[in-house]
Amino acid sequence: MSMQISGLAFDPATHPRRSTRVAFGEALMELAERDLRIVALAADSARLCCTWDFNEKHPDRGFNIGIAEQNLIGMAAGMASCGLIPFACSYAPFLQSRAIEQIRNDCAYTKLPVKIMATAAGIQMGTAGSTHHATEDLAILRSIANMTVVVPADAHATYKLTFKVAEWPGPVWLRTGRDPEFVVYTDGRDFEIGKAVVLREGRDATIIACGNLVLHALLAADLLAQEGLRIGVIDMHTIKPLDREAVLKAARETGRIVTAEEHNVIGGLGGAVAEVLAQEQPTPMRMIGLNDIFASIGPTYDLMKKYGLTYEGVADTVRKFVRG
Amino acid sequence: MPPILNQDRPKESRAEMLARLESQASLIRQRIMTTLQAAGSGHVGGSMSCADIITALYFQVLRMDPSDPRWPDRDRFVLSKGHASAVLCPALAECGFFPRELLDTFNQLDSPFSMHPDMLKIPGADMSTGSLGHGLAIGLGMAMAARVQKRLFRAFVLMGDGELSEGSVWESAMAAAFFKVDNLIAIIDRNQFGSDCALSDLPSANALAEKWRAFGWSVREIDGHDMGQVVDALTEAPFETGRPSMIVANTVKGKGVPFAEARFDWHYHVVDQDVVDRSLAALRGAESAKEEQR
Structure with missing residues (x-):
């Protein structure tokens, strides 16, 4: 862990x-x-x-x-x-x-x-x-x-x-x-290409994230736990070949999937996950990323925050998704 | 150990060698036409223009072993002008990499052979090509791999002259000279035509020898249909230690098929029975005339 x-x-x-x-x-x-x-x-x-x-x-x-x-x-x-x-x-x-x-x-x-x-x-x-x-x-x-x-x-x-x-x-x-x-990992763990890392088991939704968004997904899940939500977090470090089983399991167990990536929302991790779910287990989704725009200028963390790519923005999206 | 093609060739006089290669080139040209007939159409002009170069490479210069197409010490060949697949595939078949009957499937469903070569499907093909301007970088990487691995193989790259409009070619030209890669030997099939028209009617590279010299290459300009000049240039390269070698081979698009020579509209053309009959008659006629001369 x-x-x-x-x-x-x-x-x-x-x-x-x-x-x-x-x-x-x-x-x-x-x-x-x-x-x-x-x-x-x-x-x-x-x-x-x-x-x-x-x-x-x-x-x-x-x-x-x-x-x-x-x-x-x-x-x-x-x-x-x-x-x-x-x-x-x-x-x-x-x-x-x-x-x-x-x-x-x-x-x-x-x-x-x-x-x-x-x-x-x-x-x-x-x-x-x-x-x-x-x-x-x-x-x-x-x-x-x-x-x-x-x-x-x-x-x-x-x-x-x-x-x-x-x-x-x-x-x-x-x-x-x-x-x-x-830093996300301090436990010295190893990784397998094509095998997702389940960091938190969830009940209300699962955030499937990659890259820098993995940390923010964890932080968001912890924040939402204070509000009584149990949010799963998956580090999907391999976008292709995608760990379909991990996606389907999270969808079955939590019924809602949120993807989070430092990328345009079109065609990246969100797209890959949606392709699996749409065909095998239709599941409501939200996709966090740049909303089909070129990013503005600024210090990176400020930009991440501006576009909802830090834990605050991730938590907002998940909260609205779950609470409706 | 089986004989290494070209390295373990029986001794012959220069006249015998040239006669053998010229007659082989005529055969390869005939095979281009019969292969394209099986396909229905194809790249006639640019396959014919480099047929003498390909023949010299595969039947005299390249060290390789058709019984072991992936032999690590073989010389590498990259057909950067991938659309000349119709000359490469027959040459590989004649070398013994695969039975020539397989060429009858050219372009057909699930065939290993098509307009552009696929290294994963064609025994003896060292690289998949098709999009122009890729081959020189690949050949440079191969030549540098020999250096890393302390092997003695060479990398030969055949480019078209129209291809030189691709900027990527010049990226590799610069790097090859910088790294002093003298086991890289490139050839330009200077047939003067593109797909649309003569290259002189397009923005295109000229003063080729000067350009490549300015990029740090050792350059020789030859008649790409004079087998003696072709073989000499290919066997004498590298021309200078510590420099990549460039052979600018002046050629005729469609060479050997009189009605297709020096024409843009035979870059890609339908090849039917009539075309094949007329081509083979011209090629065989020229070959017998040459034999009589000898």
Whole structure:
């Protein structure tokens, strides 16, 4: 179980933070020691993606190829076709669209094990503007056959899942953030790709969240517990393949599903969950995310709050949903 | 260990080699037409223009083992101009990667073979291609993989000249020179035509040798239908240590099929019995004339 956190006591100024991309870099460095097939590629993004030290330590296996995302993914595909396991690392906003044809044709169509570390995803670069936000990546990537899409909830989950991503067959989109993210997991647990983590059992509704929204889902559930509601929380760190059983079980047990993601409400986690429920177990839903807009400018946490992507907004949505 | 194709080839004189390759190229051109007849239509022009290059690669230059298509030390070949699948697939069949009868299914339901090659379905195909401007990055990745793995294989990439309008090509051009990847050998099938018209009527790359030199490549310009020049360039590459090599091969779109030569409207065309009869007659006629010369 996660640490005892509560929306009543949560203070964003003091809650411990750890960076997902730093955790990724540490895991990659460990992987490189034990597996000579691991290669790191960055597109003038090695410092951001925390592969700079990798490149220094393994100059024969770490490459910075310049600002050229299409070439980044194409090269990674060529390397993967020869038996290497390349991690191609850059900004999520540029990879999700500029390099998408290389991802689709060269990695997914071919089932090659290219691991795409997409950092600064969501609205984590709040003050950089929407050119630097990635709020469509989950929708785009999960619509491509053979792709796997992983969104860890915090640094620990990123660290653990990076090892799983490396050994997973085929291409993977691994979504990470930018500034150190709030810590969710302190219990050292492990994760399996495609297997959701049930953090709270519920009765009145279940929040299915990914990435940064997992923490806020937990905080919201704790807040609502004070009001007598029992809200389930699921960390759906793998958007594809989706853990359908976990979704259906939560729907059966709580009768209401709320999805929460740092992404456009169209086509991401909410869409994936809705596709399962609509076909197998029609269940009332609410979807929390950016409501089909480009986000405004601002410090990330302020933006998250503005768009109802912090625990207060999540709790509001769930409360209205349950109380009617 | 079974013989490695091209590496363990019996000794022959240069004249014998060229005669063998020229006659093989004629056969491959005939197979393009019969394959496309099975399909009903296809990319005639751009398959014919690179038939001599493909023949030189598959029957003289590339080191590979058709009994083990995934042999890790094989040379890699990326058909970046994926629409020339109709020349690649017959060449792979003639090398022995699969029975040539399978080509009769080209483009048909659940066939492994189509207008653009699929590496997961075609034994011997090293990469799936089709969308232009992808192959050079992939070939660069392969060439760098050889370096990482301390293997000696080379990566050959065949691009079309129209493809050079894709910006991604130049991303890879820059990176290949930066990383001094001299086991990367690219060839441009400079047939001067696109799908709509002559490339001179479109924004398109020209002064190719100068451009690639400016990007840091070692460049040789050849007649892409002179088998001696084609084989020499492919076997002598890398032209310089520490630089990727570029062969600009001047070619004729539709080469070998007189009524399809240097025409945009044969980029993609219906191929029926009449077309095949006339093509094969022209190809066989030219081949016998050549034999008499020899």
